[in-house]
Amino acid sequence: MKSFYGTQLSNPLMLGTAQYPSPAILEQAFRDSGAGVATVSLRRESGAGQTFWQMICELGVLILPNTAGCHTVKEAVTTAHMAREVFDTKWIKLELIGHTDSLQPDVFQLVEAARILTEDGFHVFPYTTDDLIVGERLLAAGCEVLMPWGAPIGSGRGLNNEYALRAMRAEFPDVPLVVDAGIGLPSHAAQAMELGYDAVLLNTAVARAGDPAAMARAMMLAIEAGQLADLVDPIEARDMAEPSTPVIGKAFLS
């Protein structure tokens, strides 16, 4: 498994901490799924106060603070500095929103903020589009991980552009890649792993499910299934049929 800035994840599920019905259900979702990373929004969840930060720290998983809700480089950089103080970590999930309806990242500001934060010693996890050139620019700015979107945040649409995500995997074979946002179902998470992605980050699909803890577990099982399938050389899809038993009386190929 690839490492994330030198750290091996205990497993490839990164789980958000927003919108759960209660703190107890949030904790249960982490326990039942065994998620390896918790992402937490400094701006959106700052109202919850010290008790909430404490609870997140006590989950016993790696913390990936994020800059959700930031629209400018200045806001994102300031929020990243706050996060480093609160959670004592160099990791920052850099979100810089550029479009109100789709919450599409502003990739121009994203690259600039990534460069500033990297020079300042941060380990940046950029939430980006599935654009190859933006990916290249983020790597050139010092990022060692890329987090392309599956679909707009909270949409639950799954992988909107499988072609582009596949192209990113092929273009950056050695870079840890995480599908971030838009996952709605376990099958979407499995699909991301089948493409050879290294992890999946999701929040809404679990937090807003009828039973968040059970959905978190379902996501983890799907991620494990997709990861295993990717490792064991799956067959290529074909247009034409091919008999499963090509030679009468011969059950095995060899």
Ligand SMILES: CC(=O)[C@@H](O)[C@H](O)COP(=O)(O)O
């Ligand atoms: C919590 C978080 O980091 C989100 O901004 C993230 O992008 C997840 O998106 P979904 O809620 O669509 O899973």
